[in-house]
Amino acid sequence: MDLARKSVGIVHVHDPRVHWSVRAAQVMRIAAAAAEWHAPTVDMLAMIGAPATPRNTALRVVIVREASGRDIALLAAGPIDVADVDPSDVLPLPAALAASAPYISAIVVARDGSLSLLLEPSTVTFAEDTVLGEELCPSRS
Amino acid sequence: MAVVREIGGPLTWIALPTATPALPGVAAWRGRAIAVADLAAVLGAGERLASPTGRVRTLYLQHGASTLAVPVDTVREPLALSDDDIRPARIRTDAFCMGEADVEGHTTLVVDLGVLLEGYRPAVASGPR
Secondary structure (H helix, E strand, O other): OOOOOOOEEEEEEOOOOOOEEEEHHHEEEEEOOHHHOOOOOEOHHHHOOOOOOOOOOOEEEEEEEOOOOOEEEEEEEOOEEEEEEOHHHEEEOOHHHHOOOOOEEEEEEOOOOOEEEEEOHHHOOOOOOOOOOHHHOHHHO | OOEEEEEEOOOEEEEOOOOOOOOOEEEEEOOEEEEEOOHHHHHOOOOOOEOOEOOOEEEEEEEOOEEEEEEEOOOOOOOOOOHHHOEOOOOOOOOOEEEEEEEOOEEEEEEOHHHHHHHOOOOOOOOOO
């Protein structure tokens, strides 16, 4: 690793559907259980085509803050860890796939060689007052 | 036409939920992310890829500005075929089929993976907003 380069903090979610990540700098907090989080939540993987998170899956909520100051609560199904990765291990999607994956900016190569999708919560937009993924929040079920 | 840049071992890749069966995911190769192609999905034969593992070998193909990883079961040896050795394809008539040739007594399909992959790129989506 080039020590002259600043590492990138990444929050990894080992979601059984597909491993995903967000930049640690965006993360405000991680709630222990979705059931204890009373605001709307977003299942980003479901938004981009993965199966919805099963209701009986142990969930946490990763709250990220985008540049506008809006907080988005992401459902996280699976263990979470935080790691520093070299910037060279954050690889933008190839052009052939990037256009069809607006919520995914890159893949992250972990030290063990495993891969995760780097999600961009700031690309999430809400139609008027409808909150996407709200129906997936166990606290409202 | 796609050019073989490298033949490697098993591939680690990750599925993209937005991807197509033909280009189901992404892998890291030489410091960048490249698309992974699933020939089984394209040809409609054989076992489909399942992330995170690929197959025993991986072909890395250059097609224009794009590089693609194509997991395969076996790589035998490079063969030099002249145009006269390739006859019109009768096995399949897909656009990616350049023809067929006799290799070690077997009729072998000759494909242009560049054509194949161009045809299977995902359509640009506006995203579920």
